[in-house]
Amino acid sequence: MRGHRYNKQSGPTDNAMSGRTRWRCARRYYGCKAAALLSTLIESRKGYSALIYQGYRYNKESRATASTMYGRTRWRCVRRNNGESVLQGVQVYGQPLEDQDTLEMYPQEPRLPHGRAAESTATSLLFTTSKQGRPVLIYQGNRFNKEYSAKVKPTNARTRWRCVRKNRGCRAFVTSRKGKPMVQIGGHRYYRHSSRRVGGGGPQLWVCVKWSAGCRCSIKTFDGDVIVVNGSHTHDLLKPRYQYEC
Incomplete structure (x- = not known):
């Protein structure tokens, strides 16, 4: 998240009782006290899974991307027409996040269109x-x-x-x-x-x-x-x- 890695905190906590997961900075043993709370998956009215993160709602992206090839799941903001953001995390769909899994946020990046020429500016x-x-x-x-x-x-x-x-x-x-x-x-x-x-x-x-x-x-x-x-x-x-x- 924002370039830093967080690990899932194991053991019973007050957040687990409220349906949220607590994540601690991977460098906590070096004195870093940073932490984050992540809400669990919810079900939409149509029966699809949605993710609530820091007050924003994301829907699971179903199309195949480079992220799914790495075993990740991409979540796109429901306000995708108003400055879209992407959540990308190592997660098995329908199952809770495991220990040492990561969750990162990325700004929307334009995808290279298939079947069209593009300049050689690979980053x-x-x-x-x-x-x-x-x-x-x-x-x-x-x-x-x-x-x-x-x-x-x-x-x-x-x-x-x-x-x-x-x-x-x-x-x-x-x-x-x-x-x-x-x-x-x-x-x-x-x-x-x-x-x-x-x-x-x-x-x-x-x-x-x-x-x-x-x-x-x-x-x-x-x-x-x-x-x-x-x-x-x-x-x-x-x-x-x-x-x-x-």
Whole structure:
């Protein structure tokens, strides 16, 4: 929430009696006293589940998004026409939140339209793997699978990623130069550290592509989420190396 992680407080509390859940800052053992209260799910008049959070009401988003691919559930404000906000939390639908689950709020971000050209200004790019262990690329909220074709030579330095909605007529694809795992955030790129490769999930260490030039900025991810940013960059923003084409 607002960039900070909260853990669910276990044990009986007065809030549990009122139908609310208390969340404590993950750094409480370091002296942080921050806490938050989250109301439980309620049922709307039409029988749908709704979420009341800090006095605002959110409805569950049913369409498939990059968040659901990470095991998350997205909740959109019922006032979506008046400055929409999104709640995104790790939650199994219809079940209570488990310990160490997170809840974060994000401002509404425009999604990249399928089947249309877009400029190469990627700031939301993530390599991950599917449940079957296949490489997957998440780009601006859309999901792409690595394309395997006999036309692509092994020596080709480029890799093409096809939209998962290809069978539904979407012709969008993303092209990367080397096809190596990489994270791009705010115009800066990070390569996965060679000594910290732990499959497709779990903790991952990524270092700036300018590491050999003296930049010691790095990030840590866990199951596709950035959890730690270390240091600051000592160079200018890099030009995008990924393009979205139709």
